[in-house]
Amino acid sequence: GQNIDQPTEMTATEGAIVQINCTYQTSGFNGLFWYQQHAGEAPTFLSYNVLDGLEEKGRFSSFLSRSKGYSYLLLKELQMKDSASYLCAVVDSNYQLIWGAGTKLIIKP
């Protein structure tokens, strides 16, 4: 079966750095997405990785290791507005999106 694992919940302090991990076992791989979702809203796109390595975009960075079936989302200089759920999603061999359950990130002052 196909499986994506993320921690259920994480807590971090405003101004700090947090890393959210995602491991996956899927039938094929055609890319990995990270989305941010605030409560009651639709997900918004953060990043897309298809090659190994680190993609940096402002305060957010995403890393991928295809050989390890592993990705992480790194959030720097945390702000209160970063409190949200972060969803990892993998594109499988049929170009279907397989979703993780999401990581709820709580930012404390």
Place this chain on the structure above:
Amino acid sequence: GAVVSQHPSRVICKSGTSVKIECRSLDFQATTMFWYRQFPKKSLMLMATSNEGSKATYEQGVEKDKFLINHASLTLSTLTVTSAHPEDSSFYICSARYPGGDTEAFFGQGTRLTVV
């Protein structure tokens, strides 16, 4: 980025009635759209894949006769929840991707359905 518009954002209906949710791709043609359901504190659950001009492909466990999907044009897909019951209350989200399949998914705003 591309825009996907979903309407309505909130709807309250009586048990036994039907509700239609629209999903439109505003600036691109979407041959395929996806309908998701999301329970509180849970991830997105794919309900069905909507294909323009053909029947939708439903995921296992999703009732085709209850969740009717119509994709009559390249920019519009609709989800009709028929004979709604309180357990159908949920957050429904549609998404679409540019043809090719390997790009980000653009999401509608979501519809909060409450059946009373």
